[in-house]
Structures are given as C-alpha cells and as structure tokens.
Amino acid sequence: MSVLVFLDQADGQIRKSSLEAASYGAALAEKLGVPAEGVTVGTVANDLGSLGQYGLKKIHTINNPALDNLDAQVYTKVLAELATTTGATVLVFSNNLTGKAVAPRLSVRLKAGLVAGAVALPETSAVFTVKKNVFSGKAFAHVSITTPIKIISLNPNSFSIVSKEGVAEVVDFAATIDQSKVEVTSVNKVVGEVPLTEAEIVVSGGRGLKGPENWGLVTDLAKLLGAATACSRPVADINWRPHHEHVGQTGIAIAPNLYFAIGISGAIQHLAGVNRSKTIVVINKDPEAPFFKAADYGIVGDVFEVMPKIITAVKKLKGVA
Amino acid sequence: MKILVCISKTPDTTAKIAFTDNNTKFASDGVQWIINPYDEWYALVRAIELKESDPTTVIHLVTVGQADTDPIIRKALALGGDEAIRVNADSHDSFFIASQIAEIAKQGNYDLVFTGKETIDYNGSSIGGMVAELLDLPYVSLAIKFALDGTTATIEREIEGGEETNKVQLPLVVSCQKGMAEQRIPNMKGIMGARSKPLKVVEPTPVEAYTSIASFELPPAKAGVRLIPADNPEELVRILHEEARVI
Structure with missing residues (x-):
C-alpha cells in the first residue's frame, strides 16, 4: 500500500503544480499510514533525491527518451504497470493539462475511481471522499470513491507546498514501453515565462x-x-x-x-x-x-x-x- | 467517414447555482439548460465542417441522459449531424458515462470520437480519455486545430507550457477546445430538419459507478469589495502588501 504521485516535468525540472501534488500525496500518505512515492516519466535531468523534502520516500523513474512526448495511451500503460507492481492504492496527479490527458485513461485501466479537480485532502475516516470544484468554480462537491484503488487530480494552487528535510531513494523502473501511435511533428513551448495556471x-x-x-x-x-x-x-x-x-x-x-x-x-x-x-x-x-x-x-x-x-x-x- | 460527437446537457453559464435535499441535489427549478459549450462550439461544429468538406461523412450524436435531455439533443441536431442516440440514464460518474459512450462507439464503428474538453457543470475533463482507454484508441486531448487528409489526422493541441502538432492515424478520440471551430447559430432550415432526424433511445449497459456525489457546498460569500479612492492608489499597494500579504 502506498500513495503514488505523478511528477510532471518541464525542462528537467519538476513542475510547481507537481510539487503541490507531492506535498498533498505526502500529507495523505501520513493520514493513511503508508509511504508516499513519486514517479517521473521520460528523461530527467535534475536531482530527484531532493524531492524527499516534499515527503516522498522513493522516486521511481521510467527514464526513457521515447517517453519525452506525452502520449496518454503509452503513459497509461507504464504507469499502470508501476502502480500494480508497487501496490499503490492512491495515485495523485496535478489536474494540469498532463493530468487531464493521463488520469482518466489510467482510471479505466486500474478500475480506479477518479476525482479530477480536488481542492483539499480527502476525508478518510468513513468513506473516502474528496472535495472538488464543480460548476466552473461556483460550488464544491464532496465525491466518494468506492473502488479499492483511487486517483485524485489536484487543482493547481489549491494545496501549499510543504518542504522539510529528507532525501528520497531513486530507483529505475523497467516498464514495457509501447510504440506511440501519435507522431509529434512539432513542439512549441513557451520558455522563460511563468505558466498561467501555476502563477501565484x-x-x-x-x-x-x-x-x-x-x-x-x-x-x-x-x-x-x-x-x-x-x-x-x-x-x-x-x-x-x-x-x-x-x-x-x-x-x-x-x-x-x-x-x-x-x-x-x-x-x-x-x-x-x-x-x-x-x-x-x-x-x-x-x-x-x-x-x-x-x-x-x-x-x-x-x-x-x-x-x-x-x-x-x-x-x-x-x-x- | 463516421464521426461520433458526445453531447452533454449543462445549466446555462448564467444559471444560479443552488442545491436542495440537504445539499445533495442541484436545484434545477427554473434553470435554463444548454448544450455544454465545449461540446457544441468546438466538437460538434468542427464535425459539421468536416461533413461540409466531405458530404459522405456521417455524424452521430450521443448523450447520456433522461428524456429531459431531448430538447438539447434536438438543438444539437438543428446545428448539424445526421442522427442522435440517447442512452437513457442519469449519472454523474464519469466512468459510467464513458462506458455507455464506449458501448455506442463500439457498435457504430466510428473513425473519430469528438468530445468537448470538459463540461461546465462537473468539470471532470475525463470522458474523452476514459472512452479512448475503453476502446484502446489513441487520445489527443485539448485539440485547438484538426485537419484530415485521408485517414491521417493532423492535430494541434495544447500541452502543459505550450502547444504541439500531432499526426495520428484514425480511428482516435479527440477532446476539443477553443480554436477548433467558431460558434454557430442554428438556422430555420436546421431547426425544422432536426424534428425529423432519428433520435434513438437505448437503455444503458449495466456498469457499476466508481464514484458518487455525497453532497454539494457553496463557497462562502465574498465580504464585499473594499474600494480605495482613485486619487490614492498607493493605498491599494500598501493594503496588498501589509494586510492581504499577497505582494
């Protein structure tokens, strides 16, 4: 049993919204009495061990340049394999554009109920219930997940990053990687600007x-x-x-x-x-x-x-x- | 070419959001219902444009809802599309809804499934991805441009921190957002024609929901705006720094 946090990256750096997801995952893991772990997909450049400061005990890397472009179908398969191998019971994504592409597919593959757009830690004492935004920010819903495995996509800027001392163990995970059916012919990333969804x-x-x-x-x-x-x-x-x-x-x-x-x-x-x-x-x-x-x-x-x-x-x- | 467009019924953007039955149900009394804007303006209209450039294209619409969804699906048919299928069920669970759509998609053997990027009521952004996984098809999320050359789709889409162009062979599932097409208003011919287009009602496939809504909650009301005199904007900066502590 563990909480597994998907760590989305930009130019070899873990995105701020994913650090929020890591802090959220660590807080949830503590509540559940299980370890929090992270996963990166594709080439990573930075020092992943330092992610221990956000409460992650272990970082699984699926380090392969074939995964540098986001293909929801391929990502889903490798993440499902990791989640099954490690026995993850709750998966946490940032509800950013990557999370929106991958989490729903993974939900089907793992037969795991998904709450997309979470804004607070779940209520876990009785039924596992997550507060999320509905009606385009005009209300909240408390959504119960009834499946054994659960997936939460956390809205950016709704959970503060908590940083303490700690170093994570970094382990490579050898996943079976399918050939992508999506050919990426050009990528145009905005460099050097604060991304709108992450900006404070x-x-x-x-x-x-x-x-x-x-x-x-x-x-x-x-x-x-x-x-x-x-x-x-x-x-x-x-x-x-x-x-x-x-x-x-x-x-x-x-x-x-x-x-x-x-x-x-x-x-x-x-x-x-x-x-x-x-x-x-x-x-x-x-x-x-x-x-x-x-x-x-x-x-x-x-x-x-x-x-x-x-x-x-x-x-x-x-x-x- | 066969396209399936997923249509959802949502409260109008300006609808008052309130809840009944001890905050467990959306108060739908007096609410004006519309086609979810992303489904209508981007997914449906782009499909219609594809049919206009290739008249052999067939467009089917699918919705999961009860009989009160019929006016919405008729309105969608008035914009375009050849026939509609309504799965007769009421659910807010993305997996249940996606499973129903996937079932229809399997039966109809579609080349393309279009969804809006999210609904403006439950904001799940999940149906497209789930349908794609259920059908084991590629999924291109958040498309802003879509072009077709034979069975190859060229799609521009938004990714975290930028945009990219994808080339994918049909069949596939695409979620659509702003950029795909421009909003249209149904004309009289469309409205009259929609009355005679087939609207098939089918019973849902038995699927167990993964989630359920326990209750709703409204955010606390804003305290009201604190106005600062226009001749003293420096005071605003002081307040934001010293009191609100946001700069």
Whole structure:
C-alpha cells in the first residue's frame, strides 16, 4: 500500500503544480499510514533525491527518451504497470493539462475511481471522499470513491507546498514501453515565462486598456510582481494579445493568490475562469462593472491615471529605481 | 467517414447555482439548460465542417441522459449531424458515462470520437480519455486545430507550457477546445430538419459507478469589495502588501 504521485516535468525540472501534488500525496500518505512515492516519466535531468523534502520516500523513474512526448495511451500503460507492481492504492496527479490527458485513461485501466479537480485532502475516516470544484468554480462537491484503488487530480494552487528535510531513494523502473501511435511533428513551448495556471500572481487586462500599445501597464506590473499576464476574451479575439493568455469560461481557468484585473468589466463568462482566485483586485472606471461584486479590493478610476501610480508604488515597495 | 460527437446537457453559464435535499441535489427549478459549450462550439461544429468538406461523412450524436435531455439533443441536431442516440440514464460518474459512450462507439464503428474538453457543470475533463482507454484508441486531448487528409489526422493541441502538432492515424478520440471551430447559430432550415432526424433511445449497459456525489457546498460569500479612492492608489499597494500579504 502506498500513495503514488505523478511528477510532471518541464525542462528537467519538476513542475510547481507537481510539487503541490507531492506535498498533498505526502500529507495523505501520513493520514493513511503508508509511504508516499513519486514517479517521473521520460528523461530527467535534475536531482530527484531532493524531492524527499516534499515527503516522498522513493522516486521511481521510467527514464526513457521515447517517453519525452506525452502520449496518454503509452503513459497509461507504464504507469499502470508501476502502480500494480508497487501496490499503490492512491495515485495523485496535478489536474494540469498532463493530468487531464493521463488520469482518466489510467482510471479505466486500474478500475480506479477518479476525482479530477480536488481542492483539499480527502476525508478518510468513513468513506473516502474528496472535495472538488464543480460548476466552473461556483460550488464544491464532496465525491466518494468506492473502488479499492483511487486517483485524485489536484487543482493547481489549491494545496501549499510543504518542504522539510529528507532525501528520497531513486530507483529505475523497467516498464514495457509501447510504440506511440501519435507522431509529434512539432513542439512549441513557451520558455522563460511563468505558466498561467501555476502563477501565484496574475495581472490581466481587458478592453478598457483601449489597445495593445497600452499593454505596458499590464506587463510592467507583472514583471515587478513576478506575475503571469492574462487577458479577457474580447482582447484575445481582436488579437491584441495571444489566445493562450485568455482566461475565462472558454479560455483557461486559474486560481492564483492574487488576480489583478485592469479594465475588465467582469462578465460572468470571465468570472467563471477566475472566481477561484484567493484575492481579486479590480481597476475599472465604471462603478457599475459587475467585476466589483466579485472583487476583494477595487478602485473606480481611469486605468491610465491609476495604473502608473500603482506601478510607481510597487517599484518603491520592491526597491526598484 | 463516421464521426461520433458526445453531447452533454449543462445549466446555462448564467444559471444560479443552488442545491436542495440537504445539499445533495442541484436545484434545477427554473434553470435554463444548454448544450455544454465545449461540446457544441468546438466538437460538434468542427464535425459539421468536416461533413461540409466531405458530404459522405456521417455524424452521430450521443448523450447520456433522461428524456429531459431531448430538447438539447434536438438543438444539437438543428446545428448539424445526421442522427442522435440517447442512452437513457442519469449519472454523474464519469466512468459510467464513458462506458455507455464506449458501448455506442463500439457498435457504430466510428473513425473519430469528438468530445468537448470538459463540461461546465462537473468539470471532470475525463470522458474523452476514459472512452479512448475503453476502446484502446489513441487520445489527443485539448485539440485547438484538426485537419484530415485521408485517414491521417493532423492535430494541434495544447500541452502543459505550450502547444504541439500531432499526426495520428484514425480511428482516435479527440477532446476539443477553443480554436477548433467558431460558434454557430442554428438556422430555420436546421431547426425544422432536426424534428425529423432519428433520435434513438437505448437503455444503458449495466456498469457499476466508481464514484458518487455525497453532497454539494457553496463557497462562502465574498465580504464585499473594499474600494480605495482613485486619487490614492498607493493605498491599494500598501493594503496588498501589509494586510492581504499577497505582494
């Protein structure tokens, strides 16, 4: 019996959302009185033993360049083989794009009930029940899993990373690797930017900024705060900003610690993608903008007057000249 | 070419979310129901476009739901598609639903199964992956572009931290999101035509659910916005740093 955490990586580094999953898995394992272990798939470069600091006792590596591209079918088979061999009873994924591709397939293969979008540790005293987001962030459901093996996909930014002392044992797992039926002809990864779903602070702009030439007000603040940048749907639709920055119902759903909305009115479709943010700040000249109802802090004012002052104040706070 | 498009019924985006029966049931009174936007705008419309470029294409729609799902599936048929199958069951368990769809897919021998990337009510993002595993087919998740050349599909999809292009031989399962197609509005001809399209109702295959919803919970109400005067934005920065401690 063990808890097995899938560790998703980017450029040889374990993703932040997977470190959250590791901390979650370790806390769950402690609750269940079993060890927490991790698994990486594909080539790994960094020092995996240090992942012991997140509470993982052992890291299984399925270290093969044939697994460097995500193919849900191939991944599922190797992970199922590992889970069966090690006797894992709970598997934990980050509910990021990799988790969304792999966890459902694995659920079928292992006959394991899946809760995707978990936001808290399970209740384990009676029936194994996991709290998850439903209705696009407008409610929670407590979902009971009735199968012997269970899979949980943890929403990014919903469980804090816990770091202690500890070194994990790293062992290679020789899995049977199928030939992928999916040929990857090109990969275009955004390098050097904070990924939107993992960002703790997101600065976002809407049509109130009047044009792409004014986006310095968003990007300057984001840079100072180490934040990711985002935008509303109309802004992406008229190509002021790239589509991958669009947050909302049809775009990406995010849950940062701080969501800073500049010149966004806050249509319900936009709110559906950002309503899980812990703190929401809204700057808008229209006092009737619906976003103010969902905000924690707000300024009713002209973004072109307010934002330069905010940027200056943040510069001062951060000690930037 | 035969395409199966999975359709789900969801509350309208603006619907008020509330629960009854001691927070165990969604309060559906007065709720406007719609086709799950990802199923409609991206999966279904892209399938229709494929049929427009190759009229020999056959599109079937499948839904798992009770009779109150019929208006939704008729609306989907009004947009396009040749016939619909409704599996007569009510379930919120992804494995149960995916098993029903996989059963229909097996019987119909489809080249392509399209799903939306997730439903806007239960947000599981699970049906596509589960159906693919049940059918032992490749699964391309979160597709943003889809092109077909004979039996080779070229798919652009979103991966963690970027995008990639895949080439895959049919048959396969694809989950669809923004970029695949643009929203359409059914025209009168479509609406009239949908009335006479076949809507087959079948009983579910017996499958045991893996999960069940014990209860629902609404998030605590926001305390209300704290407004800072526009002539003193420095105060906002101070509050965020010293009180909220988020910067």
